[in-house]
Amino acid sequence: QVQLVESGGGSVQSGGSLRLSCAAYGYSYSAYYMGWFRMAPGKELEGVAAIESDGSTSYADSVKGRFTISQDNAKNTLYLQMNSLKPEDTAIYYCAASWIRITNILDPSNYGHWGQGTQVTVSS
Numbered sequence: 001q002v003q004l005v006e007s008g009g010g011s012v013q014s015g016g017s018l019r020l021s022c023a024a025y026g027y028s029y030s031a032y033y034m035g036w037f038r039m040a041p042g043k044e045l046e047g048v049a050a051i052e053s054d055g056s057t058s059y060a061d062s063v064k065g066r067f068t069i070s071q072d073n074a075k076n077t078l079y080l081q082m083n084s085l086k087p088e089d090t091a092i093y094y095c096a097a098s099w100i101r102i103t104n105i106l107d108p109s110n111y112g113h114w115g116q117g118t119q120v121t122v123s124s
Contacts, residue, residue: 002026002113004095009118016085016122022078022095022115031097036069036080037108038091038120047106048093049080058105062088085122092117 008020020036035050049059049069057069068081078095096111104110 002097004097004113004115006093006095006115006118009093009120011121011123012085014085014087014122014124017081017083018085018120020080020082020093020095020118020120022080024076024078024097027099030073031099031113032101033098033105033111034071034078035096035105035108035111036067036078036093037096037111038089038093039117040088040091043091045094045108047108050105051078052105060106082120085120087122087124089120090122091120093120094118 003025005023030053032053033050036048037045038048039045048063049067051057051069066084070079094117095115097113098111102110
C-alpha cells in the first residue's frame with residue numbers, strides 16, 4: 001500500500017520561502033513520475049511541478065524561477081523548495097505519484113496516488 005505523507009506547510013509573508021517534503025512508503029520500485037499539485041480556494045486542482053524518474057522536471061509557468069522540485073531517492077522523499085512566495089501561491093499542496101507512463105506530467109488526472117495535503121498560506 002503506497003503512502004505519501006506531506007509536511008512543511010505553514011504561513012509566511014510575501015517574498016518568503018518554504019520547503020515542502022513528501023515521504024513515500026510502501027512500494028518496491030520508484031515511481032515513473034512524482035509531482036506537486038495545489039488547490040487554491042475556489043479554484044481547480046493544478047499541477048505545480050513534476051519530476052520524472054530520469055530527473056527531468058516540469059513546472060507551471062506561474063512558478064518557474066521561484067519553485068524547485070527535487071527528490072532524494074535514498075530517503076524516498078520528494079521536495080518542493082518555494083521561494084519568493086506570493087499571496088496567489090496560497091493553497092493546499094499535495095504530492096502525487098504515478099507508476100504508469102503518462103504524457104502530461106502536470107495533469108493531476110494522470111496520478112493515482114496522493115498524499116493528504118499540506119496548507120501553505122502567504123500573506124501580503
